[in-house]
Amino acid sequence: MDLKKAAVDDALRHLREEIQANPEASSVSVQVDxxxxxxxxxLHGGVNRLKITLGAHEFEPIDGVTLKxxxxxLENVSQPFAGDDVHLDTxxxxxxxxANVNQWEPEGVALLxxxxxxxxxxxxxxxxxxxxxxxxxxxxxxxxxFEGLLAAVLDLDGLARGLLLSALxxxxxxxxDRLVAFxxxxxxxxxxxVADRARHLAELAARIGSLCGDTQLAAFGSVVxxxxxxxxxxxQEPLVVLAGLIGRLREDDREAxxxxxxxx
Numbered sequence: 001m002d003l004k005k006a007a008v009d010d011a012l013r014h015l016r017e018e019i020q021a022n023p024e025a026s027s028v029s030v031q032v033d034x035x036x037x038x039x040x041x042x043l044h045g046g047v048n049r050l051k052i053t054l055g056a057h058e059f060e061p062i063d064g065v066t067l068k069x070x071x072x073x074l075e076n077v078s079q080p081f082a083g084d085d086v087h088l089d090t091x092x093x094x095x096x097x098x099a100n101v102n103q104w105e106p107e108g109v110a111l112l113x114x115x116x117x118x119x120x121x122x123x124x125x126x127x128x129x130x131x132x133x134x135x136x137x138x139x140x141x142x143x144x145x146f147e148g149l150l151a152a153v154l155d156l157d158g159l160a161r162g163l164l165l166s167a168l169x170x171x172x173x174x175x176x177d178r179l180v181a182f183x184x185x186x187x188x189x190x191x192x193x194v195a196d197r198a199r200h201l202a203e204l205a206a207r208i209g210s211l212c213g214d215t216q217l218a219a220f221g222s223v224v225x226x227x228x229x230x231x232x233x234x235x236q237e238p239l240v241v242l243a244g245l246i247g248r249l250r251e252d253d254r255e256a257x258x259x260x261x262x263x264x
Contacts, residue, residue, distance in 0.1 A: 098129035
């Protein structure tokens with residue numbers, strides 16, 4: 001993609017002003033989406049963004065001013081950040097970074113903020129890679145990572161949201177407080193369109209067996225309530241999974257589970 005040299009120079013001027021005004025900023029990233037340049041940086045624990053529309057400048061375009069050249073120019077501006085690199089985030093570079101995250105705070109949180117700065121349609125790969133790292137995080141970080149990633153997934157719509165909810169469901173078994181995570185995920189599933197909800201309820205019902213034995217009946221009841229809201233006709237798939245699960249519950253809980261299903 002060719003950029004207009006004069007517009008880039010003007011964007012760099014804005015960026016220099018932003019750096020001078022915020023000398024404590026760190027973790028700077030730069031993206032180009034069409035003709036919009038977005039500079040994101042951390043300051044006082046929050047994410048700040050400076051957006052510059054390159055296409056608003058009426059300069060003659062010149063050949064050869066590419067994203068690579070833009071990155072090189074921006075790296076020259078990074079010196080006031082005491083070694084923090086200004087870099088161009090892409091789905092591939094963020095996915096690679098996610099695969100190497102070893103702690104959620106501050107490393108994972110900062111990376112998630114950078115992922116959320118991508119256009120929505122480009123976040124899936126990096127988010128999946130970060131979700132897959134949950135088991136590798138210290139136990140004390142895993143629940144926070146799950147909740148943070150769930151919030152990020154809920155910013156997405158349609159197929160992307162459903163796929164990422166499934167990926168999160170696969171991580172519940174690693175968490176120290178599995179029922180809390182299960183309930184959070186169930187609430188998110190219940191916000192899906194009816195056409196998608198039944199399949200995801202069936203997936204979630206199949207994960208009840210990964211919960212601690214004394215919490216399984218509560219999770220079973222929560223899924224039954226969600227299926228009731230869905231309706232018997234639409235809820236056949238999760239009902240079949242729930243019925244097959246009864247024999248794996250604690251013996252003292254099986255009759256209560258059967259009673260829940262008799263209502264259907």
